[in-house]
Amino acid sequence: MADEKTYTIDAGGKTLGRVASAAAKALMGKTRADYVPHIDSKVKVQVVNASKLHVTEKKRLQKTYTTYSGYPGGIKYETLSHLASRKGNGEAIRRAVSRMLPRNTMKTSRMKNLIVTE
Numbered sequence: 001m002a003d004e005k006t007y008t009i010d011a012g013g014k015t016l017g018r019v020a021s022a023a024a025k026a027l028m029g030k031t032r033a034d035y036v037p038h039i040d041s042k043v044k045v046q047v048v049n050a051s052k053l054h055v056t057e058k059k060r061l062q063k064t065y066t067t068y069s070g071y072p073g074g075i076k077y078e079t080l081s082h083l084a085s086r087k088g089n090g091e092a093i094r095r096a097v098s099r100m101l102p103r104n105t106m107k108t109s110r111m112k113n114l115i116v117t118e
Contacts, residue, residue, distance in 0.1 A: 005032065006044045011093070012052035016059075020096035023047055027101065027110045040106045046115045050090040055080065065095065090116035
């Protein structure tokens with residue numbers, strides 16, 4: 001796993017979940033023949049055309065992201081349309097991929113190898 005491989009995923013016309021699952025699978029290294037679960041494969045994934053992502057109007061209005069500050073009454077909800085208008089569709093892809101990756105010590109280094117361009 002010495003060489004770095006770069007995967008490019010075109011998000012134009014594809015749904016959010018399919019793009020995110022393809023990116024998560026590539027970031028984990030499962031698309032390579034030398035995959036080992038406990039070693040971080042140095043794979044970079046570039047997602048292009050995030051602004052052309054196909055998201056239905058129902059999902060745009062009903063999909064919510066929840067954050068909690070830790071204080072009583074500190075729960076916040078944000079819809080996908082509000083998130084996309086605030087930070088762009090790239091942030092929705094980043095959050096989806098982040099939640100598809102295993103919650104272990106390699107997650108932060110894997111997320112640094114994800115590049116999303118509008």
